[in-house]
Amino acid sequence: MRIGLVAMSGIRACDEELLRLGLTLPGFVERSKTIASLPSLGLLTLAGLTPARHECVYVEVEDIRKLERPPDGFDLVAISSFSAQMAEGYALADQYRALGVPVVLGGLHVTALPDEAARHADAVVVGEGEPVWRTVLDDAEAGRLQPRYGSDGHYPLDQAPMPAFELLDLDRYNRLTVQASRGCPWHCEFCASSILLSPRYKQKPAERVLAEIDRIRSLWSHPFLELADDNAFVNKPYWRGLLSALQGRHVRWFAETDLSIHEDDELLGLMRDSGCAEVLIGFESPVLDGLTGLELRSDWKRRRWPEYREAVRRIQAHGIRVNGCFVLGLDGHTPDVFDAVHDFAVATELFDVQITIQTPFPGTPLYDRLRREGRLLYDGQWERCTLFDINYRPQPMTVEELRAGFHSLGVRLYGEELTRWRRENFNRKYLRHARHVEESES
Secondary structure (H helix, E strand, O other): OEEEEEEEOOOOOOOHHHHHHHOOOHHHHHHHHHHHOOOOHHHHHHHHHOOOOOEEEEEEEOOHHHOOOOOOOOOEEEEEOOHHHHHHHHHHHHHHHHOOOOEEEEOHHHHHOHHHHHOOOOEEEEOOOOOOHHHHHHHHHOOOOOOEEEOOOOOOHHHOOOOOHHHOOHHHOOOEEEOOEEOOOOOEOOOOOHHHOOOOOEEOOHHHHHHHHHHHHHHOOOOEEEEOOOOEOOOHHHHHHHHHHHOOOOOEEEEEEOHHHHHOHHHHHHHHHOOEEEEEEEEEOOOOOOOOOOEOOOOHHHHHHHHHHHHHHHHHOOOOEEEEEEEEOOOOOOOHHHHHHHHHHHHHOOOEEEEEEOOOOOOOHHHHHHHHOOOEOOOOOHHHOOOOOOOEOOOOOOHHHHHHHHHHHHHHHHOHHHHHHHHHHHHHHHHHHHHHHHHHHO
């Protein structure tokens, strides 16, 4: 069979004013382009599992409206998409089925709403795709695709295949993804990441991660990697070993983590020496309001709130950039939170800042709670699940206060002057210091 692996790519937003502003804000545009250019590691992983008798073709569709007809010549099509692009994914699936091509849908959104997805597919995959993919292929080849395939989230990552990075046109990307773990111990109420596929935290053997990195290095002379982990460095002994082995491979990399890494100078040194350029840390709120009850198992971030500023300083002192992530519109946030985010970014000298609006994605505890409370504004309009659009009633702010505050904060944070100051200040104050420390240690 010739199999089309189709990823719906690009950044989406419905807020026309935000889109207009985004065209003029260098910091916002920079991060958006980075996110939009990440390939689908899930589809590449399925390609790595596909027997050699089949041919896999990786396709990205940025805007279905610009397609005269779907990319063709396939005997089977698998489509993966996030909630904001799911309507486009469904439309593309409908086009393929009208042409007589069987379609398989999977991913986070499909796992959350399989009955909805089933209306647009010959088969849906619920949960992790690796345990069922070869069965899907065998059934498709025999003409007996089942309506639904499911896994229980216990797929062992020591069986993870090598993703088929060779399918990519590497000139299109500024970074590639590698995954070392799935899940996160904190279970934030709003989280719509791999925890929906794998309810327990699990780690991929370090030798497999290193093999994936070496495969990318063989294809790409100057690789920049993004770790596709919800929360890297949870298992710090594991990472000390992996990062020690990573030194000398001459890669640069980015990861998402929690602030606990600031306590471990040895780990920070290994991160720096193995090529860590930047970490994204979900601070979520610069004020205590909003942090209570954020995690389902504990108020970990609320307890850690007094460490926020020192954590940024210690991490950046090692020459590692910090991208501070804040979620606006958490319950308890007042309009004062927008000034608080701006002031925190300036006072801590964050290299970068990511602001999003709290978004109740289907399948998350947040979605279930807001639905029970009657606070969803556009239930079922998944194109509004962009992280930049408001699709619920915040408390105690109004919808308009949240929208206006978000716009104003975006202009201040991502304007040319403050963006340039953040970059230049880090290079002058932290990066040169870290290089001096590194030279003295060697």
